[in-house]
Amino acid sequence: MDNWTQVSEFVLLGLSEQPQQQQLLFGVSFTLFLVGGLGNLLTILAIISDPHLHSPMYFFLGNLSLLDICFTSTTVPKMLANHLRGCTTISFSACLAQMYFFIAFATADSILLSAMAYDRYLAICRPLHYLMIMNVIRRALLVAVPWVSANLISMTHTVLMTHVTFCTNKVLHFFCDLNALLKLSCSNTQVNDMLVWVLGSSGVLIPFVCITASYMPIAMAVWRVPSVQGRCKAFSTCSSHLCVVTLFYGTVISVYFNPMSLHTTQRDIAATMMYTMVTPTLNPFIYSMRNSELKGALRKLLGRSRFAN
Structure with a gap:
């Protein structure tokens, strides 16, 4: 405790310390950011522009695409800018802000995925009452709850982080990740570590359990x-969501809910890249490939854009 220093800025060591790997990872990250942002933006515009897509399922999908854009914009642009400028520092306040929004968007993403699973449960298991139950008010609540609860969870982590003292300012990550910052602490972080599990359970594990509970009656x-064709049609409405859930939760749980003894820096960074860059990039493609209505709306949107030019 005698050796602690007042940290005014952090040094983000990035994805790799090898120059050649840095160039390669910069190119991959830049490509994923552009492709993912464009794909999610086109999904939102297609849903807004096509009246046939003004249904609960696409309402949630549009919100998921918006969250994915916000999620990747929290970390990737700063990392790319640092690489281009050759400067890897970030101020203490900017670091906390980045951590706040990262946790908020990631948690909101997680809870929204459980709301989408509930929507699929109603559509398949209670089709006659689907539109009555999934009315405008309920849709708005199912979107508002993720945003409000995610910001409360993120605020708790951020406020506690302001009371932590640090032995060093070198962050072994490409952004201000909660776990990476806690590893730099000289002070007692038992409360912080406990809340990673407690609040993480509220924002990640509980939604994951709800998704599992929703899909059990769906599977039945x-x-x-009776017909194979009917089963395939029913399953196709859920397969895209299941792919996204598997990608997102598989990597998040491996990073934040494993014992610290199993964590390695490169392993955590690779898993974090999966759910911060790869998953948001793949989401619009996963949904559009399995959904003829969305593909048709995207073709109309792109065709209209070419005609306008």
């Missing part, structure tokens, strides 16, 4: 469909 309902 699909299995009872």
Whole structure:
């Protein structure tokens, strides 16, 4: 405790210390950011412009795309700018702000995925009452709850981080990650570590359990469909969501809910890249490839843009 220093800025060591790897990872990150941002933006515009897509399922999908844009914009632009400028520092306040928004968007993403699973449960298991239950007010609540609860969880972590003292300012990551910052602490972080599990359970594990609980009756309902064609059609409405859930939760749980003894820096960075860059980039493609209505709306949108030019 006698050796602690007042930290005014942090040094983000990035994805790799090898120059050749840095160039390669910069190119990959830049490509994923552009492709993912464009894909999610086109998804939002297609849903807004096509009246046939003004249904609960696409309402949630549009919100997921908006969250994915915000999520990647929290970390990737700063990392790319640092690489181009050759400067890897970030101020203490900017670091806390980045951590705040990263946790908020990631948690909101997680809770929204559980709301989308509930929507699929109603559509398949209670189709006659679907539109009555999934009315405008309920849709708005299912989107508002993720945003409000995610910001409360993020605020708690951020306020606690302001009371932490640091032995060093060198962050072994490409952004101000909660776990990476806690590893730099000279002070007692038992409360912080406990809340990573407690609040993480609220924002990640509980939604994951809710998704699992939603898909159990869905699987039983699909299995009872008499024709193979009918089963395939019913399952196709859920397969895209299941792919996104697997990618997102698989990497998040491996980073934040494993014992610290199993953590390595490169392993955590690779897993974090998956859910901060790869998953948001793949989401619009996963949904559009499995959904003929969305593909048709995207073709109309792109065709209209070419005609306008």
